[in-house]
Amino acid sequence: MKIHPLITTTEALAAICARLAKSEFVSVDTEFMRENTYWPELCLVQIANEEEAAAVDPLAPGIDLSPLLDLLVDNEDVLKVFHAGGQDVEIIYNLTGRTPHPIFDTQIAMMALSQSEQIGYSNLVEAWLGLTIDKGARFTDWSRRPLTERQIEYAIGDVTHLSKIFPRILKRLIKTGRGEWLDIEMEKLADPENYRNDPGKVWEKIRPPSRNPAVLGRLRALAAWRESEAMDKNIPRGRIMRDETLADIASHPPREQHDLAKVRGLSSGWKDNDIGRRLMQTLADAKPLTEAEMPPRAPRGAPLGKEGALVADLLKLLLKIRSREIDVAARLLARSDDLEALAAGQRKGLALLETWRFDQFGRDALELVEGKLAFAAVNGKLKMAHIDQIGASGSAAPQNETDQNEAPQDEQDEAPHNEVPRGDEPAA
Incomplete structure (x- = not known):
């Protein structure tokens, strides 16, 4: 497989994307940072087919990612292969408002071939290729420039290995007749609704302090306000306010802004600053949930x-x-x-x-x-x-x-080198 130097220009990116557009599939991975931001910062994109691979620097001055994004979201003839690709798809959605399609996730596929719920990428590579991945570069600062040769080699390895593994997994799925089992799962992964950010629904992910309609109304309003503040400042929502603090304020709203100084989890500065004033206005404007808006008492069906x-x-x-x-x-x-x-x-x-x-x-x-x-x-x-x-x-x-559990004899060549791990190692 030909490994290209780090791509830093639009011209070089357009050239490789034109060739990859003729492939049956491309394997894709990204490196990003999101510890200090609301929106994940894309730092590197790796892409490959069975013949060539490259890493693309989205932070390079003047580079236009349009050729790559067109390949991923507009070209329906090329299958996009990820491993545990939810966050990668989210980044592409944030850039384009669309998701890659058609899509294939090897972590999900392995659920149809083994009892593993979440096989990590390093275990996948070891099982199918017999290789051990050096994880030393995994947690480096991908936003720092210049990138080291070790970082680039590690990153490109994610897609070169995946390009070798995917055809074997696909062949095994076809032989076992389980490929069609995954169609719905892959469509779910590609569903844009999974990645569309709606501040008005964020409260549904927070453990409600009670079922009082007024409390839940304040919880909904506060969660939406916090989300907007975090997006505007591009900082993690927890930096604005933790879920526990938000729920506590929804249950016991302060009467005056200076009472915010007494709220656990907030700094004393909230008693007279602008963000504190915006919080108090949010509380004042919050409306109790209507009966139709109340969350169900049980996820489904009758009590057990x-x-x-x-x-x-x-x-x-x-x-x-x-x-x-x-x-x-x-x-x-x-x-x-x-x-x-x-x-x-x-x-x-x-x-x-x-x-x-x-x-x-x-x-x-x-x-x-x-x-x-x-x-x-x-x-x-x-x-x-x-x-x-x-x-x-x-x-x-x-x-x-x-x-x-025993694969037919004619499948032995395509089976993993080792038994697929049963553990729940986090995805790479």
């Missing part, structure tokens, strides 16, 4: 109750068994809130009762809830069995006799 909670526990056990049997990450099959909703009697709007998830897990989950399925110990292992299969001895013929 004691018996429902036990059924939910059985469903979670069933999920672990099925995940192990077919070697798929449990979270890809079903989420905990879906299992609890099913145990509470909900049948509509649950992903586990639709498409491939129903075939692989949902049908059994439904039969368990309806009393048609039971657990049985067979040769020391927990198996699922239909009630009519259980004989007087209490033994049962298991539903799944084959060990689907």
Whole structure:
């Protein structure tokens, strides 16, 4: 693979993007800083196909990223491959108001090929290529110039390795027939709504101090105000005010601005400065939530109750068994809130009762809830069995006799070098 020098001009960027636009796929990664800013600061973009790779310096004087952004968001003929690409996609959305499409995420794909929920990039490379990545440059200051050769080499390695791994993962998905399982997951990753910033909805992510409509109205107003302040100043929202302080003010609003000096988490200067005045005006303008705006008491369905909670526990056990049997990450099959909703009697709007998830897990989950399925110990292992299969001895013929963890012989060349890690190492 040809590795280009660091790209610092629009002309060099346009040239490589023109060639990459003829590829079936490109692997993409970014390096950014966001510790001291509201908006992530893009410091480097790495891109590659199976033949060439380069790192692009978005901070180079006079460089225009349009050729790269056009390739990522306008070219529907080229698949964009990421690993744990949520933050990378967010950066591209912030620059263009659009997301890359079509898209493929190898971390999500590995959930369909192993029980790993969040395989980290270094583990992915070690498993599929047998290589150990030097993580020394991972936490360097990517905004400082000039970049060192070590930094650039580390960064480009992220996409060169990915360009080798992706075709192997794709081939394995095709052989196992699980590629279509991921279509919905990839579309979710590319959905612009995931990255659109709405200050009016930020309060929904904060633990509410109570269900009082007036308190929640102040919480909503304060959260939106804090978000606007942070965006205007381009600093993390926590630098304006922490969630705990915001919730406390919503519950116990100060009567006068000078009372802000008594609020834990605020400096005494708020008692007479401009930001304190803006906060007090926000409180004065806040309106209680209407009945229609009130958040639901439970995420879904009816309250579980004691018996429902036990059924939910059985469903979670069933999920672990099925995940192990077919070697798929449990979270890809079903989420905990879906299992609890099913145990509470909900049948509509649950992903586990639709498409491939129903075939692989949902049908059994439904039969368990309806009393048609039971657990049985067979040769020391927990198996699922239909009630009519259980004989007087209490033994049962298991539903799944084959060990689907073993890849067919013709897949061995495409399988990872080592067993895929089961840990939850943070994504690189």
